Amino acid sequence: MPFIKVETNVRVEDRTACLKKISALAADILGKPESYVMAVLEPEKPLLYGGTDDPAAYVSLGSIGLPESRTPELSAAICGFLNAELAVPENRIYIAFSDIERHLFGWDGRTF
Numbered sequence: 001m002p003f004i005k006v007e008t009n010v011r012v013e014d015r016t017a018c019l020k021k022i023s024a025l026a027a028d029i030l031g032k033p034e035s036y037v038m039a040v041l042e043p044e045k046p047l048l049y050g051g052t053d054d055p056a057a058y059v060s061l062g063s064i065g066l067p068e069s070r071t072p073e074l075s076a077a078i079c080g081f082l083n084a085e086l087a088v089p090e091n092r093i094y095i096a097f098s099d100i101e102r103h104l105f106g107w108d109g110r111t112f
Contacts, residue, residue: 001105001112002026002063005040009047010055010086018043018085029077030063055088062098064105064112071097 004026012018019041027034049056059078074097079090102112 001100001107002030002032002037003039003060004037004062005042005060006057006082007042007045007047007059008055008057008082008086008088009045009053010043010057010088012041012043012086015041015043021081021085025077025081026061029074030066032063049092049094054092055086056092057082057086057088057094059093059095060098061095062100064100064102066097066099068097068099 004022006022019039022041023034023037023039026032026037026039047053047056047058059082061074061078075095078095079093082088082093083090105112
């Protein structure tokens with residue numbers, strides 16, 4: 001049920017390895033089984049932040065029951081990860097969090 005999408009203007013050499021790390025990160029920080037995580041990585045996207053094309057990223061993180069009180073902690077973990085893995089400065093990352101209501105999240109021909 002967790003969904004994480006990373007869009008960045010950075011080139012990623014080993015996309016599969018990076019995507020696996022993103023999936024594991026989402027599972028870890030949300031405390032959910034990775035078997036439910038969907039992760040998307042879109043590198044080398046045309047992306048400007050502050051009018052420049054210096055390394056930057058936009059992240060969407062959604063999950064059923066995403067705790068609003070933990071968003072600062074989640075933000076720190078995601079920004080730290082992207083800085084370490086892709087050399088994106090933490091101040092050039094935006095993150096959109098969403099707590100998805102069960103009846104608005106579909107899977108396997110039904111909703112949660």
